[in-house]
Amino acid sequence: ETGVTQTPRHLVMGMTNKKSLKCEQHLGHNAMYWYKQSAKKPLELMFVYNFKEQTENNSVPSRFSPECPNSSHLFLHLHTLQPEDSALYLCASSQEGTRSSYEQYFGPGTRLTVT
Amino acid sequence: GENVEQHPSTLSVQEGDSAVIKCTYSDSASNYFPWYKQELGKRPQLIIDIRSNVGEKKDQRIAVTLNKTAKHFSLHITETQPEDSAVYFCAASMRDSSYKLIFGSGTRLLVRP
Numbered sequence: 001e002t003g004v005t006q007t008p009r010h011l012v013m014g015m016t017n018k019k020s021l022k023c024e025q026h027l028g029h030n031a032m033y034w035y036k037q038s039a040k041k042p043l044e045l046m047f048v049y050n051f052k053e054q055t056e057n058n059s060v061p062s063r064f065s066p067e068c069p070n071s072s073h074l075f076l077h078l079h080t081l082q083p084e085d086s087a088l089y090l091c092a093s094s095q096e097g098t099r100s101s102y103e104q105y106f107g108p109g110t111r112l113t114v115t
Numbered sequence: 116g117e118n119v120e121q122h123p124s125t126l127s128v129q130e131g132d133s134a135v136i137k138c139t140y141s142d143s144a145s146n147y148f149p150w151y152k153q154e155l156g157k158r159p160q161l162i163i164d165i166r167s168n169v170g171e172k173k174d175q176r177i178a179v180t181l182n183k184t185a186k187h188f189s190l191h192i193t194e195t196q197p198e199d200s201a202v203y204f205c206a207a208s209m210r211d212s213s214y215k216l217i218f219g220s221g222t223r224l225l226v227r228p
Contacts, residue, residue, distance in 0.1 A: 031214065043151075043159070043206075043221070045218075048215050056215050090158065090159070096214050102149070102214065103149070103161045103164075106158040106159050107158060108158050
């Protein structure tokens with residue numbers, strides 16, 4: 001257990017549904033990330049949050065909406081998705097501002113299927 | 116922005132042989148280069164990293180080399196074992212201005228017993 005949990009682990013949703021992915025880190029980190037992992041682009045950065053502030057939005061469509069209420073929790077709200085959005089969504093966290101380690105710790109991912 | 120290219124996409128080696136995976140990056144300002152290993156059905160995990168002020172780093176059977184002039188870095192695995200079979204990702208980052216990682220496309224390594 002790396003200390004980063006994600007729920008749900010699997011999600012099937014229709015294109016008109018609204019759902020949310022949840023990530024929680026128990027490592028005391030101050031930065032959190034959303035990645036999309038698919039066959040076409042294996043590890044594609046979507047969003048970066050540092051101390052609850054969004055510092056990066058990697059040209060992600062607005063049908064993906066992130067939320068970071070505190071340094072331990074990160075959400076990805078989904079609405080009107082397309083079949084090509086089907087992928088594994090990975091959350092990660094890291095402790096920024098120190099020189100000892102830059103490691104990002106990944107969660108187990110949510111396998112999303114859009115029908 | 117930064118772009119990272121990784122080769123080969125698949126690599127098959129006999130147990131005990133060495134494996135080498137290569138990556139190139141585009142932004143000369145990048146100064147941090149980690150390697151992540153992702154076993155089937157599992158999350159990516161950091162196995163080794165290197166910063167731009169060194170040219171080589173070793174940790175038991177794995178090593179990473181960096182050529183800043185040519186803007187490429189490589190992962191070397193010696194005496195490969197079946198448990199080394201996984202997908203390996205390289206990444207690059209400009210640590211002074213950002214901590215986002217730009218990943219390569221991954222290399223699927225198969226170690227044949």
